[in-house]
Every structure is written in C-alpha cells, then in structure tokens.
Amino acid sequence: MRGSHGFSLIELLLVTLIIGILATIAIPRLTAARDRAFVATMQADLRNLATQQEIHYADELTYSDDLDDLAYSSSDRVTVTIAEASGTGWSATATHEAFEDDDGCSVYYGDATATTLGSPAGPGEIACTR
DSSP states (O other): OOOOOSOOHHHHHHHHHHHHHHHHHHHHHHHHHHHHHHHHHHHHHHHHHHHHHHHHHHHHSSOOSOTTTTTOOOOTTEEEEEEEEOSSEEEEEEEETTSOTTOOEEEEEETOOOOSSSOOSSTTOOEEOO
C-alpha cells in the first residue's frame, strides 16, 4: 500500500482546470452585474436631480443649470451635467467613469431639448446607452 504524502501532478492540473472553467463562467456574470449597478446609480442620480430641480422651481419659478445652486451632489465616480435649463424645462446627462464617454444616461423635462445620450422617448423618462 502506497503512502499518500500530497497531491499528484494530475490532481493539481485537474483542480486548476476546474477553477479556470469556473472563472470563465463567473467573471462575465460579475462584470454584467457591476455594469447594471453603475447604470442604476446613474439613474438614481438623475432622479435625485429631478427632485432638486422641482424644489428649485417651486421656489424660483425657473430650473437651474448650476448643480451648486441646487445643493446637489452626485454619487461617487458619477458625473452629472445639466445640458439645458430654463423656466420651461431642463435636460441632463449622467456618466460613470468606468464607462466610455458615449455611455451613460439622460433625462429631460418640459420643453428642453433631449440629449442624444440614451435618447429618452419622452419627458421624465431616463434612457441609458447600456
């Protein structure tokens, strides 16, 4: 009877192969989940901006194009930009630093011009490119 003092080379190769197969299955799923979380963060930031814009409108009867004026700050690694603001509407975009420049979300309200980033179908609808 042979004594067992460790793993054979074949056993180690099989374990390495199995771990490699599991990694090729899991990594794309984790990346997709991470991207969905980034998109959800951008959408939440735009909804929060909409709330701040409505509060500002109730006080000033116009929408603001200045995030500081709205006392608004976006989430970490998200950049929110107000493209247009007037007394009758506003539009904005949100991008995440993990994505390319042409990936992100946008929204518009009132008679503001919809941005091309995500191309919202109607006022108040948040559209994303991912």
